[in-house]
Amino acid sequence: MPAPRVPLPPGSVLPPWLAHALRTQRGPVPWSAVVRGALAAGPLLLAAVLAGRESLGVVAALGAMLAGINDRPGSRRAAVHRVGVPALAGAAGLAVGTYAGASAGAVVLTLVLTALGLVAGAVSAAGPVASGAATQLLVAAAVGAGMPLPEPGWERALFFLAGAGWLIVLRLALPTPGAMADDFRFDGERAAVAGVYDAVAGLLAATGGPHAGTRRAALTAALDQAQDALAGPRLRRRATSSAERRLRAQYAAALPLAEAATALAWSGEPLPARTAEGPRRLAAAVRTGGACGALPAPARSVPGLRALDDALLHAADAFDRGGRRTPVPADAGEPDGHRALGHAARRTQQKGLHSRGTGARDLLRAVTGAGGREYGFRVGLCFGTGAAVAQALHHAHWYWLPATAVFLVKPDLGPLVSRVLCRAAGTVLGALAFVVLAAVLPRPGGLVAVVALCGALVPVATRHFAAQTAVVTVLVLALVMVGGEPEASWSRIGETLTACAIVLVVGHLPVPGQRGGNVGARLASASDAAHAYLVHVLNAGDRAARWALRREAYRTLAEARAAIERAGAELPTLARQAEGADEVAATLERLVDTTTACAVHLDDTGRLTPRHTERLAVLLDTLVEQREASGPAASRAGLVTT
Incomplete structure (x- = not known):
């Protein structure tokens, strides 16, 4: 779960898009993650240097670094999925990018990367783990296509996985300080x-x-x-x-x-x-x-x-x-004072709501829905454009440009302008810091120490995108030098600023269909879940299923709220696409709260009070009115007249 953000001072008059860029997260220092970060990329790189296989050490350290970005607080079992799935996608991307870069010309390679971006962008809409997997797939594909390493694609992929796997082993084996109770x-x-x-x-x-x-x-x-x-x-x-x-x-x-x-x-x-x-x-x-x-x-x-x-x-x-x-x-028992309202709710569901699928069906719906199509369009266009521009400029490290564009264009990583500002500032600070470090540290030992230090700082730096960018910039520049390439701080700044410009342009282009697809899709899922929960309660379904539906309703509402908050912190051109969505989400939350109160009351008395039925009717009518009066994102929330 993300740490809470530090709010701005009361009375702040900063526009939302700038205020978001200045906010940071707070919470205790994740010391266990800091220790894992220090023991992950740095030791792997050191072992490779001692063995005379620096290039493989760079690939393994890259896998460990990207895994460290996904190594968030939580349980060990969840970490295996949260870190392992993106690592597998990254290994696949590295292999695909390596073989495509070696056998295809610039035009064909650009088309291949654009197609990967379209697919990976759409998959990103399925959830945070899918988004992390899509990001690593594209970043690794760009690195594989452009980074000059002697190893074949399969060997690169294997050592990339080894780096990520080493961090997973550390995550499973090392105890958390102060948490030794029981197992x-x-x-x-x-x-x-x-x-x-x-x-x-x-x-x-x-x-x-x-x-x-x-x-x-x-x-x-x-x-x-x-x-x-x-x-x-x-x-x-x-x-x-x-x-x-x-x-x-x-x-x-x-x-x-x-x-x-x-x-x-x-x-x-x-x-x-x-x-x-x-x-x-x-x-x-x-x-x-x-x-x-x-x-x-x-x-x-x-x-x-x-x-x-x-x-x-x-x-x-x-x-x-x-x-x-x-x-x-x-x-x-079967209640008997709410059947008319139950029939109305069922009619609402039958007229305007699709039944929720599970597993692959949910994934397919997220990928092919409005949010997935918009993600895919923007990510694919930015990734392909970045690859084409970088190759046309004949940059030695051209793969940095499309890889940077991937991190910037992903809508689930924060508002667009906030990401761009933080990325630019973090890259400049990190590159300048590395210029100083490269001038005074011995090679390669000093650079390996820098990689280990940055690996330890990544879990703390994730509290702010600019800080994370600065740390990752230093780490990547150190890896490049250990791999035998010249110092590239100024190139890194130039390519990052170019990627920022590409993403700003693409991010504000009109897309096929309606804008605000991600917000609309999240709100539609929340509406579906809320109505399914309501129908189940009014039909006296079993409690185990009720609790599962309640969890789904509140969870999808939280996801919709997060998407609405991100959209609201965009520039006005984009923010207005989510107008009215916040009011719809608030009404859905009140509907789910009221449904929960109804469930408890029905368990106790077997019937609803007039207060419950009137409140439900008012909320259902309010949802219909809000749909008619709100913007394009909220209008796709799946609400119909009861």
Whole structure:
């Protein structure tokens, strides 16, 4: 989960596109990632230098560096997928680029790279891991096509994978400082699950106050992080290890707690301070691996508090049994006071919503949808144009230009102008710093030390794109010199500025179809998920499926919010394409909150109150009105008249 950004001072009058470029992330220093970074690229390069195979060391260090950029906080199992999939794509790109560069002329090579950009750009719309894989595919393809190395493509790909694989080994083997409770290999999962209970406590404490909405968003983020942490490949051959069983039971026990807390926050009534004490004790028990002890029982005066009390009892039972399989509560009976509204919601879904697919179907829909087409068009055009311009200028390191354009044009990496400003500033600072270092450090030992130092700084530098660019620039320039090429700081600056100009032009070109495709696609997914959740609740579906649909609804809403925030920080020409999307997202969030409150009330009483039904009807009508009055992105949110 990304760290929170440091806000600008109150009263700031900076335009959004400039304000975003000045914001940075905050949080504790990820010391374990710093250690991994220091032990990854630098030692690999040193071993290659000692063996007299500098070029292979450069490729392995490049793989380790790109893997380090994807080595974010979280669980080990999630890291295998988050780092490994992009590494595989990068190895494939390196092989393809090497063979294409060796056998094709400039025109054919440009066409091949453009086609790769079109496909990889569209795939980027499928999610963050797919985006990382597409980025590494294109960067490695450009490097393979243009970097003069003696090894064939298959050998380059193999050592690229070895570099990334070495960092994955470090990620799996090294313990996190201060996280030795129980089995240290599950420290990321443990921290993520404990964060859910802390977020539940925070929401209960904020209920009835001005910060309840912020706390509910924090709960969604915590649940997303825990879901990702537990979703990766098994760390043991047997899936029934006691530590893993216990963590899964503890996560499952947090779902009804989160549901009850959301329903109580929707009601808006302040709660006694002791209400939040139980989830806090559960969070401490997750972190230490100990027992949760006696939990304070809330007053059972309203349906939300009764649901919270039942969820606390269920959680205490799951904790005390040490991870044995936890039963799902029995389904509620068929309600009888909401059928008219249920029929209306079903008609809404049948008229304007497509049923959500799973797996390959979801991926195909994301890739071929409006967001995927827009991604593909921009990435392919920038990548191909960069390759053509660089080859026409006969730059010695021409591959830097298209590789830089890839990082700049990806819409999921931040607003366009913010990326360009940060990339230009970071490249200039990094290149100037390397000029000084290259003049005073011995070769190759000093350059290897620079690579190791930069590898350690990458996890910290990812808090700001300009800082990350500066560190990566120094690291790449050091790798180039170790590989036997001359110092290239000034060339690096020139090619980066050229890439910035290309991306600024392409980023503001009209695209086939409507603009704001990514925002519209994310908002449509959120609308689909919200309505599927509503229909399930009103038809008294089973609780396990309900919790899964609730998770999907809040997760897609968070993704839509992130896309809307990025679009809002663009220049006005682009930002206006997302007009009205924020209001639609806010209404969808209120609809999902209300649906959650309805679910809790139905479990307790079997029927809805007039307040619930009226609120649902108003929100559904509001969504239709917003669709008719909003911009192109919001108009594709899949909303129809009930």
